[in-house]
Amino acid sequence: MRRQIAVWGPPVDLAQSPEEEEFRARLREWLAKVLPTLPPRPSPDDWPGRRAYDLGWQRTLYDAGYAGLHWPVDAGGQGATPTQHLIFLEETERAGAPYVGANFVGLLHAGPTIAAEGTPEQRARWLPPVLRGEEVWCQGFSEPDAGSDLASLRTRACRDGDDYVVTGSKIWTSHAEVADWCELLVRTDQRAPRHRGITWLALPMDAPGVTVRPLRTLAGSAEFAEVFLDEVRVPATHRVGEENDGWRVTMVTLSFERGTAFVGEVVACRRVLGELARTARENGRWDDPALRRRLGRLNAEFRALWRLTQWNVSEAEAGGGVPGVGGSVFKLRYSQARQRLYDAAADVLGPDCLDLDRPWTLDRLSSLSYTIAAGTSQIQRNIVAERILGLPKGR
Amino acid sequence: MRFRLTEDQRALREGVRQLLARRFGREALRAAVAAPGLDRALWRELGAAGFFALRLPEADGGVGLGLPETVLAFEEAGRVLLPGPLVATHLAAASVPGAATGETVVAAADGRLVEWLTEADVVRGEVAGAVPLRSVDPLTPLHRTAAAGPTDPVAVLLTAAEQLGTATRVCELAVQHARTREQFGQPIGAFQAVKHLCAEMLVRAETARAAVYAAAVTAQPADIATARLLADEAAQLGTRDCLQVHGGMGFTWESEVHLHLKRSWVRAQRGGANTESEELLAADLVG
Ligand SMILES: Cc1cc2nc3c(=O)[nH]c(=O)nc-3n(C[C@H](O)[C@H](O)[C@H](O)COP(=O)(O)OP(=O)(O)OC[C@H]3O[C@@H](n4cnc5c(N)ncnc54)[C@H](O)[C@@H]3O)c2cc1C
Numbered sequence: 001m002r003r004q005i006a007v008w009g010p011p012v013d014l015a016q017s018p019e020e021e022e023f024r025a026r027l028r029e030w031l032a033k034v035l036p037t038l039p040p041r042p043s044p045d046d047w048p049g050r051r052a053y054d055l056g057w058q059r060t061l062y063d064a065g066y067a068g069l070h071w072p073v074d075a076g077g078q079g080a081t082p083t084q085h086l087i088f089l090e091e092t093e094r095a096g097a098p099y100v101g102a103n104f105v106g107l108l109h110a111g112p113t114i115a116a117e118g119t120p121e122q123r124a125r126w127l128p129p130v131l132r133g134e135e136v137w138c139q140g141f142s143e144p145d146a147g148s149d150l151a152s153l154r155t156r157a158c159r160d161g162d163d164y165v166v167t168g169s170k171i172w173t174s175h176a177e178v179a180d181w182c183e184l185l186v187r188t189d190q191r192a193p194r195h196r197g198i199t200w201l202a203l204p205m206d207a208p209g210v211t212v213r214p215l216r217t218l219a220g221s222a223e224f225a226e227v228f229l230d231e232v233r234v235p236a237t238h239r240v241g242e243e244n245d246g247w248r249v250t251m252v253t254l255s256f257e258r259g260t261a262f263v264g265e266v267v268a269c270r271r272v273l274g275e276l277a278r279t280a281r282e283n284g285r286w287d288d289p290a291l292r293r294r295l296g297r298l299n300a301e302f303r304a305l306w307r308l309t310q311w312n313v314s315e316a317e318a319g320g321g322v323p324g325v326g327g328s329v330f331k332l333r334y335s336q337a338r339q340r341l342y343d344a345a346a347d348v349l350g351p352d353c354l355d356l357d358r359p360w361t362l363d364r365l366s367s368l369s370y371t372i373a374a375g376t377s378q379i380q381r382n383i384v385a386e387r388i389l390g391l392p393k394g395r
Numbered sequence: 396m397r398f399r400l401t402e403d404q405r406a407l408r409e410g411v412r413q414l415l416a417r418r419f420g421r422e423a424l425r426a427a428v429a430a431p432g433l434d435r436a437l438w439r440e441l442g443a444a445g446f447f448a449l450r451l452p453e454a455d456g457g458v459g460l461g462l463p464e465t466v467l468a469f470e471e472a473g474r475v476l477l478p479g480p481l482v483a484t485h486l487a488a489a490s491v492p493g494a495a496t497g498e499t500v501v502a503a504a505d506g507r508l509v510e511w512l513t514e515a516d517v518v519r520g521e522v523a524g525a526v527p528l529r530s531v532d533p534l535t536p537l538h539r540t541a542a543a544g545p546t547d548p549v550a551v552l553l554t555a556a557e558q559l560g561t562a563t564r565v566c567e568l569a570v571q572h573a574r575t576r577e578q579f580g581q582p583i584g585a586f587q588a589v590k591h592l593c594a595e596m597l598v599r600a601e602t603a604r605a606a607v608y609a610a611a612v613t614a615q616p617a618d619i620a621t622a623r624l625l626a627d628e629a630a631q632l633g634t635r636d637c638l639q640v641h642g643g644m645g646f647t648w649e650s651e652v653h654l655h656l657k658r659s660w661v662r663a664q665r666g667g668a669n670t671e672s673e674e675l676l677a678a679d680l681v682g
Contacts, residue, residue, distance in 0.1 A: 014396060014398055014609060014612045014613060015396070016396050017396070020396065083396045086396075273680060274680050274681075276680075277677070277680035277681045278681060281681060286681075289670075289674075292673070292674065292677040293670055293673035293674065293677060295676075295677050295680060296672070296673035296674060296675070296676035296677035296678075296679075296680070297624060297673055297676070299617075299621075299676040299677065299679060299680055300606070300620065300621040300624040300625060300672070300673075300676050301625075303606065303617070303618070303621045303676075304602050304603070304605060304606040304621055304625050305602070307398075307605035307606050307608075307609040307621075308601070308602055308605040308606075310396060310398045310605070310609070311398050311399065311604075311605045311608070313396070313398075314396060314397060314398040314399045315399055318399060326601075329597065329598050329601050329602070332594070332595075332598050333598050333602050378587075378591070380594075381587075381590065381591040381594035381595070382587070382590065382591075382594075384594035384597055384598065385584075385590035385591065385593050385594040386590070388597060389566075389570045389593055389594065389597060390570070390574070391570065391573055391574065391582075391584035391585070391589075391590050391593060392574070392581070392582050392584055392585040393585065394585050394586065394587055394590070
């Protein structure tokens with residue numbers, strides 16, 4: 001131990017650098033100015049209204065130079081560091097700014113995929129409208145018979161001249177009703193090993209043969225849909241990456257979804273926890289030590305999740321900006337914590353937890369999707385066990 | 396923001412790990428269980444290496460480092476179940492002569508317990524009338540005190556670091572066993588039920604790690620309470636799951652698993668009850 005003191009280097013630092021602090025200050029100032037000018041939020045069932053609202057916010061970000069913060073500069077992004085991106089997500093949530101909403105797939109998945117794997121023409125065609133808030137993307141991966149086992153997907157695409165002809169169906173497609181484009185995974189080689197016969201296509205949602213049928217979630221609203229594809233013609237120029245290389249193309253950016261997608265939500269959960277405690281003080285539940293300690297433990301949980309986020313972001317920053325498998329560790333813990341938070345909310349509210357006019361009631365219901373969407377908890381545990389711990393694959 | 400270990404911190408951790416592997420490996424652990432008692436020679440060696448003087452200024456003969464580095468050293472100590480009043484002696488480095496060098500062994504009352512009371516040269520805190528317990532942990536002699544004493548937040552943090560070491564170690568032990576032990580014609584680690592136990596052990600340990608390292612940087616009471624709750628959980632549930640993965644072997648005196656389990660129980664009693672940390676964090680929500 002003693003011998004090492006001579007080479008002591010820069011310490012661990014949880015504080016932000018002066019540049020980072022300046023970035024935060026400018027952002028705060030801008031948010032304070034712009035948020036009061038936003039139109040009122042549309043109701044959850046007003047899909048055209050939601051689309052317009054989410055795109056409008058994206059346009060506002062674009063005009064102020066905050067669009068595609070974490071995207072590389074040559075893709076039209078700002079090339080911000082992961083820490084700046086973290087600050088952005090933290091501050092926008094704190095200030096109560098709109099969520100990424102309908103822009104999610106465009107900004108967090110399809111966009112980065114095109115940026116990483118697309119040709120110059122493809123990048124020029126698809127990336128600017130995402131950044132400017134002009135086009136909405138959805139993600140057509142899951143199928144009725146291919147959920148966790150995504151590689152077993154069966155939607156077929158056959159080459160016919162300059163087009164692919166696509167037939168099959170997708171399910172659980174979020175925002176399908178309002179999307180302009182769908183990042184679609186299709187099978188182009190029936191005989192190749194499962195992962196090697198898949199291709200990534202950009203499907204225009206208004207193409208003839210595309211039918212969208214909304215599905216109602218347990219919360220009562222239509223957040224996702226079934227998408228039926230009947231001999232839909234997709235130009236071969238809409239293929240990103242090589243034919244049959246779609247699995248790799250997709251996986252390059254799938255980890256983005258798990259890396260920073262939940263940063264704002266952790267901030268939001270901490271705010272909700274504070275509101276819960278204040279509500280408990282008002283309604284007398286706070287006098288119950290068991291309830292207080294439960295909230296105290298949740299405070300520990302979300303504080304730790306925030307630290308884990310900072311840790312992962314610092315690791316990503318050192319590792320060239322690529323979110324690692326740490327995302328699976330985070331997602332497992334966070335999705336469970338979020339469900340516990342809203343269960344505690346029910347305990348604070350008592351009978352009112354059954355009232356759908358209480359916001360926490362709907363939030364409690366939607367928290368149940370967190371252990372399913374974007375890879376179920378069981379699948380995440382498989383990933384952690386096999387890819388991080390090196391345990392053998394099951395049969 | 397730069398929330399990751401520096402090269403130097405990694406080197407320090409590696410240095411401590413090597414020292415402990417050399418001086419307190421598996422065989423030494425077994426020997427210690429067979430013949431309990433404080434190894435004074437090892438204690439002085441730790442002192443010479445700077446373990447107790449890590450946070451003393453260099454001008455006073457210390458190593459001149461901070462809490463983040465100290466936490467790494469204690470995590471390593473926790474990993475190998477290094478016995479002795481490590482926290483108490485470390486905290487006494489500045490005030491009790493000989494503590495920093497490992498010449499003097501210092502014990503301290505913590506809550507209603509004192510570890511290593513009779514082996515210590517100096518005992519801090521109110522211990523008059525302390526009565527011995529038949530300690531559940533073969534490597535930690537315990538006395539119960541009449542009155543509950545105050546607890547030092549740094550002691551709580553260093554304990555959390557030791558718990559983190561245990562949580563990490565038992566995850567490794569479980570994974571090693573799951574890869575090699577075969578049943579039904581395959582390594583048991585290929586069964587999801589086993590795999591998922593291991594994955595959860597890692598998730599708890601890594602979440603606790605972020606909390607413990609952050610608390611070492613900020614030294615804020617709420618961060619320390621967070622670290623403590625997460626690390627206690629990771630260590631206590633982790634040792635249990637590790638035992639489960641080992642099957643009947645995990646229930647034996649021979650296996651090292653029970654030593655981790657029992658030590659995690661001892662450490663969980665330090666720094667006041669868990670409920671105090673929970674109350675602190677509840678108050679933090681409305682403060
Ligand atoms: C709110 C929401 C939004 C979504 N949005 C989209 C979207 O926009 N685009 C899209 O493509 N998809 C989307 N999905 C689909 C999501 O990715 C799938 O639901 C998910 O991958 C699980 O697939 P599944 O529903 O078919 O369940 P299944 O795969 O049938 O799983 C059922 C159960 O079996 C378990 N299981 C399955 N395989 C294993 C295994 N190997 N080991 C252990 N347990 C296993 C699962 O963990 C789960 O508990 C969304 C889902 C939700 C809930």
